[in-house]
Structure formats: structure tokens, C-alpha cells
Amino acid sequence: MSKMWLITRREYLTRVRNKTFLISTFLLPVVFILFISGAVLIQLKTKSHNRIAVIDANGFFADYLKGDSALSFDFSPGIDTLNYQQRGCTAVLIIPKLAESGKTECRLKYKKALGLEQASALDDHIRDAVTDHMIFEKTTVSRAKLDSIRITSDITHISSYEDNGQTARASSQTSAYIIGYVSGILIYLLTFIYGAAVMRGVMEEKTNRIAEVMVSSVRPFELMWGKITGIGAVGLTQFLLWVVLLGAIGFIAQGVIPHDTLENATKNAPMGGGAAATAAMKVQSSGFNFSNFIINTNMGLIVFCFLFYFIGGYLFYSALFAAVGSAVNEDPQEAQSLMLPITLPVVFSFVIMTVVVQDPGGPLATWASIIPFSSPIVMMARIPSGVPGTVPYWQLGLSMVLLVLGFLGTTWLAGKIYRIGILMYGKKPSWKIMWKWAFCSN
Amino acid sequence: MPILEVTDLQKNFATQIAVNKLSFQLDQGSIFGLLGPNGAGKTTLIRMITGIFYPDEGSIRFQGLPFNPARDIVQIGYMPEERGLYKKMKIGEQALYLARLKGLSSQEAMRKVKEWFIKFEMQSWWNKKVEDLSKGMQQKLQFVITVLHEPKMIILDEPFSGLDPVNSNLIKDEIYRLARNGASIIFSTHRMEQVEEICDHIILMNKGEKILDGSVSGVKQQFKENLFAVGAEGTVSPDDNGWKPESTAFEVVGQREGQWVVKISEGYRPNDVLRYFIDNGKGITAFTEILPSLNDIFIRLVEGTPLARQFQPVKLAR
Numbered sequence: 041m042s043k044m045w046l047i048t049r050r051e052y053l054t055r056v057r058n059k060t061f062l063i064s065t066f067l068l069p070v071v072f073i074l075f076i077s078g079a080v081l082i083q084l085k086t087k088s089h090n091r092i093a094v095i096d097a098n099g100f101f102a103d104y105l106k107g108d109s110a111l112s113f114d115f116s117p118g119i120d121t122l123n124y125q126q127r128g129c130t131a132v133l134i135i136p137k138l139a140e141s142g143k144t145e146c147r148l149k150y151k152k153a154l155g156l157e158q159a160s161a162l163d164d165h166i167r168d169a170v171t172d173h174m175i176f177e178k179t180t181v182s183r184a185k186l187d188s189i190r191i192t193s194d195i196t197h198i199s200s201y202e203d204n205g206q207t208a209r210a211s212s213q214t215s216a217y218i219i220g221y222v223s224g225i226l227i228y229l230l231t232f233i234y235g236a237a238v239m240r241g242v243m244e245e246k247t248n249r250i251a252e253v254m255v256s257s258v259r260p261f262e263l264m265w266g267k268i269t270g271i272g273a274v275g276l277t278q279f280l281l282w283v284v285l286l287g288a289i290g291f292i293a294q295g296v297i298p299h300d301t302l303e304n305a306t307k308n309a310p311m312g313g314g315a316a317a318t319a320a321m322k323v324q325s326s327g328f329n330f331s332n333f334i335i336n337t338n339m340g341l342i343v344f345c346f347l348f349y350f351i352g353g354y355l356f357y358s359a360l361f362a363a364v365g366s367a368v369n370e371d372p373q374e375a376q377s378l379m380l381p382i383t384l385p386v387v388f389s390f391v392i393m394t395v396v397v398q399d400p401g402g403p404l405a406t407w408a409s410i411i412p413f414s415s416p417i418v419m420m421a422r423i424p425s426g427v428p429g430t431v432p433y434w435q436l437g438l439s440m441v442l443l444v445l446g447f448l449g450t451t452w453l454a455g456k457i458y459r460i461g462i463l464m465y466g467k468k469p470s471w472k473i474m475w476k477w478a479f480c481s482n
Numbered sequence: 483m484p485i486l487e488v489t490d491l492q493k494n495f496a497t498q499i500a501v502n503k504l505s506f507q508l509d510q511g512s513i514f515g516l517l518g519p520n521g522a523g524k525t526t527l528i529r530m531i532t533g534i535f536y537p538d539e540g541s542i543r544f545q546g547l548p549f550n551p552a553r554d555i556v557q558i559g560y561m562p563e564e565r566g567l568y569k570k571m572k573i574g575e576q577a578l579y580l581a582r583l584k585g586l587s588s589q590e591a592m593r594k595v596k597e598w599f600i601k602f603e604m605q606s607w608w609n610k611k612v613e614d615l616s617k618g619m620q621q622k623l624q625f626v627i628t629v630l631h632e633p634k635m636i637i638l639d640e641p642f643s644g645l646d647p648v649n650s651n652l653i654k655d656e657i658y659r660l661a662r663n664g665a666s667i668i669f670s671t672h673r674m675e676q677v678e679e680i681c682d683h684i685i686l687m688n689k690g691e692k693i694l695d696g697s698v699s700g701v702k703q704q705f706k707e708n709l710f711a712v713g714a715e716g717t718v719s720p721d722d723n724g725w726k727p728e729s730t731a732f733e734v735v736g737q738r739e740g741q742w743v744v745k746i747s748e749g750y751r752p753n754d755v756l757r758y759f760i761d762n763g764k765g766i767t768a769f770t771e772i773l774p775s776l777n778d779i780f781i782r783l784v785e786g787t788p789l790a791r792q793f794q795p796v797k798l799a800r
Contacts (some may be wrong), residue, residue: 043583043585046579046582046583047583050579054570054571244568245566245568248566248567248568248569249562249564249565249566250566250567250568251566252534252560252562252564252566253560253561253562253565253566253567253580253624253627254583255534256532256533256534256555256558256560256562257555257556257580257583257584258555258583259551259552260534463529463534476496
């Protein structure tokens with residue numbers, strides 16, 4: 041058995057046997073599920089309702105302005121900007137006489153803000169009211185007819201197909217968005233969690249002074265690489281356990297939670313912020329057509345790419361984390377400052393990913409998914425949108441080749457720093473000195 | 483055949499020449515003292531002969547062949563001055579792991595670890611963690627780990643620090659036994675009395691260079707100052723105002739334990755001193771050559787070297 045394998049095995053076993061590993065593996069999905077369910081429940085129970093007082097100078101809005109489940113309107117006479125709160129309204133809307141041409145400004149005065157979603161719904165309601173009024177005024181269509189058209193015309197929906205030349209595959213923007221987002225977050229988290237674990241492991245060896253004992257038995261590179269592969273295997277194990285656990289919990293949840301609750305949750309999901317929660321909620325709520333969801337996307341390719349980019353990204357960054365761990369002494373503060381140049385690109389990639397997931401075909405998406413610093417996180421936000429449609433084969437191939445070259449490069453670089461760093465004590469090395477370790481023969 | 487031959491070994495760091503054109507050889511079965519003040523370059527030298535650092539110049543031959551760390555590393559046991567073990571790992575498991583990294587198979591490692599644990603009465607430690615051990619116990623464990631795989635060359639850096647006299651003797655006996663069985667031992671320390679007791683051969687390093695090389699007795703001979711202690715009838719105490727020896731053959735430089743300490747003059751021999759005492763009718767009770775202690779020699783040779791080496795600019799001839 042080779043020495044590196046022995047090191048990998050030790051790193052793996054000592055971590056997997058550790059209580060913290062078991063606790064984090066089994067507790068985290070439970071906490072995750074509780075968090076999501078909590079968020080959904082709160083969404084359902086605490087939906088705010090706003091009653092808006094309307095002061096209309098035109099006189100027709102009372103007939104045309106229609107509320108919805110979250111908004112209602114109060115046209116009672118005598119209501120004004122001073123007394124709307126006593127009348128139980130949260131805001132007052134002042135609609136002046138509409139001008140024949142040009143825009144007329146309607147004013148909303150409130151103590152408690154409506155929120156982005158309701159404000160935009162209000163805007164739509166006002167526009168609908170004006171349209172309805174105009175149709176009624178300027179055509180001969182009857183009021184009853186108009187209402188019935190409004191109700192019966194909602195009969196279309198879009199389903200999209202990805203053009204693959206000869207064939208077309210049914211696709212879904214929503215599932216692409218969700219898979220892309222979740223994959224990006226997972227790779228981001230796992231890179232950080234396990235990269236930091238590599239760094240701590242190296243620091244432990246250095247501060248325990250076992251590094252010198254070890255390097256008199258094995259090459260420093262074997263020691264570093266064994267640690268990286270061992271911890272990477274822990275990461276994969278944990279990830280696979282999570283998948284199994286989440287699958288099991290999801291399966292059970294489907295049986296327990298009634299359908300209409302889930303459906304409600306989807307409908308009422310907020311559009312803007314809390315995208316991660318929304319995405320997760322969508323995954324959960326789309327559970328009832330999960331089989332459909334899987335068929336619609338090329339799961340095999342996505343799983344393969346996820347594993348490739350997870351492993352590639354992990355190797356790329358963990359080597360750098362190992363180099364930092366080898367350079368610092370006992371002081372965790374030193375590690376913080378040296379880590380910054382490594383954590384910055386990771387965080388930056390995450391930010392790019394949140395943009396790319398909305399526009400997976402744009403130039404930012406293309407470049408960020410090819411450059412190895414950001415490709416592990418960003419590419420996974422694009423792949424669910426379609427290969428080779430959104431992501432041409434050449435981009436995927438180039439990105440993969442560059443990532444492999446990238447991690448070979450960082451590993452080589454880190455190996456040189458590591459070899460010297462683990463035996464150096466005393467002053468914290470500057471980046472200049474570490475550069476010398478890497479590029480001057482020592 | 484020497485097990486290790488080092489020729490013109492050199493290692494430069496950015497600010498100084500750590501080891502400068504150093505040559506020596508280590509015979510099989512010998513206990514070799516590597517001495518020198520702090521910062522003399524001992525650790526750098528050791529790291530080169532254990533394959534941790536690559537030398538910039540010079541050659542190392544191990545068992546007659548050019549040193550190949552990948553192949554020869556399993557023949558070497560190295561106990562660094564800065565000891566280290568995995569604190570959270572169980573002791574038995576740790577010893578097995580480190581033994582296997584030295585190339586032992588799992589059965590062999592198990593057999594050897596058990597054997598040594600019994601020898602050093604450490605069986606009850608098997609499931610303990612290193613952090614539960616005292617410093618001295620950790621030291622014993624570290625020694626066991628170093629020699630477990632029966633290396634041909636063992637390098638011990640300050641092996642007795644932190645050990646009580648009982649455990650010191652235990653390890654010392656083990657070092658003798660290993661050397662008798664053919665292992666060559668490099669012993670690096672500042673404790674000169676231990677070197678005098680244990681080592682057959684020493685080199686002294688200062689500022690990266692070898693300034694002394696030889697057997698312990700040879701070195702003492704080399705630095706002797708022709709001092710003899712003469713015990714004679716009637717010469718008892720330093721404040722004795724009676725007879726005082728006076729001769730061209732020697733000079734009285736002091737008194738020690740009721741004996742005269744004399745320095746023999748140029749061109750004379752110890753017999754001339756004895757003859758003088760006999761001619762003066764004094765019965766000789768003792769006649770001993772006074773050799774300098776290694777400590778004296780060490781201090782004399784490295785005197786004036788600051789505690790930490792001054793940084794010296796490196797000019798490389800390339």
C-alpha cells in the first residue's frame with residue numbers, strides 16, 4: 041500500500057469517525073428542512089393584508105378597481121389623507137383627474153410600506169381599471185361581456201423546448217434556475233467548508249510539530265496531497281449522505297404534507313429576495329411532479345458535471361488553502377489575513393453565479409464559467425439551462441480542461457510553498473516571501 | 483564501510499550560508515556526536531541527510547550509493563528536536579500508522595509496536611491519546627516511533643531532554659544496544675557530559691562549518707595543554723608553606739585536591755617531572771594527565787560567536 045494512500049485513509053477515517061462529522065451530517069439536513077418548512081409556514085400564516093383608501097377625482101375607479109387576496113380598496117366618502125388610519129386603512133391613494141394625453145401621477149401616502157410585490161400589483165390593478173374603463177367607454181362591449189372575457193381568456197401557458205438540431209427536449213427555466221442555483225450554492229459551501237478543513241489540518245500538523253517527523257518518512261507533497269484527497273473524500277461522503285437523507289425526508293414529506301398546502305406555498309412565494317429559500321421551496325413544492333422535473337432536464341450530465349466541478353473546484357482551492365495553512369503559525373488571525381486573497385475570488389464567483397443564473401447565455405456567464413477561479417461555481421449555474429444550447433461543447437470542454445490545468449497549477453505552486461512552510465516557525469511570511477518559496481529553488 | 487559519507491555539502495538560505503562545504507563520514511555501528519552552538523547549521527545538515535532539504539552543492543552517499551531519499555528514507559529514523567505527534571490520535575493507532583509510513587507491512591508494524599510497547603512498559607497506553615501523556619511519556623513514545631522500523635541510521639536530536647534519570651538510562655541503554663546491533667547513531671546535543679559518555683566520534687560545527695572532527699579521546703588529546711596532576715608526599719594543601727617544586731622541566735600552575743597541577747615545558751616529557759620529584763626524595767602517590775573536558779573545548783572554540791548567528795550575505799559563485 042502506498043504511503044499516500046495510508047495518509048489519505050488516516051485523514052478520511054479520523055474525520056469520518058469523529059462525532060462532529062456524524063452530527064453535522066445528520067443534523068444539517070434536518071435543520072435545513074425545518075428552516076424551509078418554518079419559512080413556508082410563516083409565509084402562509086402571516087401574509088399581510090393591506091386596505092387602501094382611495095380618493096378618486098374621476099369617479100369611475102370605484103367600479104373598476106379590483107383588489108386581490110392581499111389588497112383591498114376603500115372608497116367610502118369622507119376618507120382623506122388625515123383620517124385614513126382611523127378608518128382602518130394602511131395607505132391612501134390619491135388619483136387626480138386623468139389627463140387626455142401624457143401621464144397622470146397618482147400618489148400613494150402611507151405609514152407602513154406596501155412592499156415591492158404589492159406595490160407592483162397595485163400598479164397593475166390601476167392600469168387594468170383604466171383599460172377596462174376605456175374599453176367600456178369607447179367601444180360597445182358590455183360590462184358583463186368584458187368580465188367574462190377576462191375570466192375565460194386565461195387559457196394559455198408556455199412550455200419550452202431546447203433545440204438540439206434533430207430533436208427537441210422539453211425544458212423548464214424554473215428547474216434550470218433551481219438546479220443551477222442550488223448546485224452553485226453547494227459547490228460554494230463545500231469548497232469553503234472543506235478547503236478550510238484542509239487549512240486547519242495543515243496548521244494542526246505544523247503547530248503540533250509533527251510535520252518534521254512526517255516529512256522524514258514521506259515526501260511533503262505526498263503529505264499534502266494525501267490530506268487533500270482524504271478530506272475531499274470526506275466531503276463527497278457527506279454530500280452523498282445528504283442527498284440520500286434529503287431524498288428520504290422529501291419522500292416522507294410528500295406523504296405527510298397535503299398537496300394544496302404545497303401549491304399555496306408555491307403561489308405565494310415572494311418574487312424578489314430570499315431567492316435561496318424560494319428556490320428550495322420550489323424544489324419542495326414541485327415534489328408532486330418530481331418525476332416530470334427529472335425527465336425534463338438532462339440529469340446524467342448535470343450529476344456528472346456537478347461532481348466534476350465540485351472535485352475540480354475543491355482541488356483547485358484546497359491546495360491554496362493548504363499553502364496558507366503551511367505558512368501561518370499558531371495565530372488564527374494570521375490565517376485570516378492570508379486567506380483573504382483565496383476567499384475573495386470564491387465569494388466573487390458566488391456573486392457572479394447569482395447573476396449568471398438569471399442570464400446563463402451572456403458574456404459574463406461565458407467568461408466566468410471558463411476561467412478556473414470562478415468556473416466551478418459559475419458553470420454549474422449554466423449547465424442546467426442546456427448543453428450544447430446555452431453552453432456549447434467547446435465552452436464546457438475548455439472550462440473543464442482549464443480547471444484541470446488550474447488545479448494542477450495550484451497544487452504544484454502550493455506544494456512548493458508547503459514544503460518550506462511547514463518547517464518554518466517564527467515570523468509570518470509575507471506574500472513576497474511565499475512567492476520566493478514557490479519560484480526560487482530552495 | 484561508512485554508512486554515510488558527506489562531501490562538501492552546502493546549503494544556502496536567502497540570508498546566510500547555513501552549511502558550508504561540510505564533509506564527514508559515519509561508520510557503521512558508531513555513535514556520532516554532532517555538536518555546535520545554536521544556529522550552527524546542525525538542523526539544516528540533519529534535514530539534508532534525512533532528505534527533507536535538497537543540498538545546493540556537494541554529495542551524500544548512503545550505504546555506498548548516492549543518497550536517494552525516496553528509497554533510503556525507510557532506513558533512517560529521525561527524532562527531531564521539536565517533537566510532534568497527533569494529539570487527538572490514539573497512541574497505539576498512531577504508532578502503527580507511523581510505522582507503516584516507514585514501509586512496514588501491517589502485521590509487521592503490529593508485531594514491532596507490541597514488542598516495543600512491552601519493552602518500555604507502555605501497553606496500558608494503547609488506547610490513550612497523546613494529549614493525555616506527560617512530556618516524558620511522549621518523549622519515550624517518540625523514541626519508540628523513531629527506532630521501531632529498525633533503521634540503519636538513527637538521528638536523535640536532544641533525545642534526553644525532559645526525561646528523568648531512570649528513563650534517560652533506559653533510552654541510553656537502548657542506544658548502546660542499537661549501536662551494538664549495527665545501527666549508526668547521530669546524536670545531536672548541547673549536553674557535553676552526555677557526549678563524552680556516549681559518543682565514539684564527534685564533529686563540532688560553528689557558523690555552518692566543521693571546526694573539529696575526531697574521536698572523543700583524539701579530540702581531547704588534540705586540545706590537551708600538557709597538564710598533569712602530581713600527588714607527592716608532603717604536598718597537602720594549597721596554603722602549605724613548606725616545600726615547593728621548582729624546575730625548568732615544568733611550571734606549577736595550581737593545586738587540586740592536594741595535588742600539584744603542573745604544565746610541562748616545551749621539550750620535556752612527563753618522565754622529567756617524575757624524575758624531579760623522585761630526585762627530591764618525594765614519594766609519588768598519584769600522577770594523572772589532565773585532559774580538557776569537551777565542554778572546555780567547545781567553549782574555547784566557539785567563544786565569540788554570538789548566540790544567534792549574524793546574518794551573512796551570500797555570494798554564490800555560479
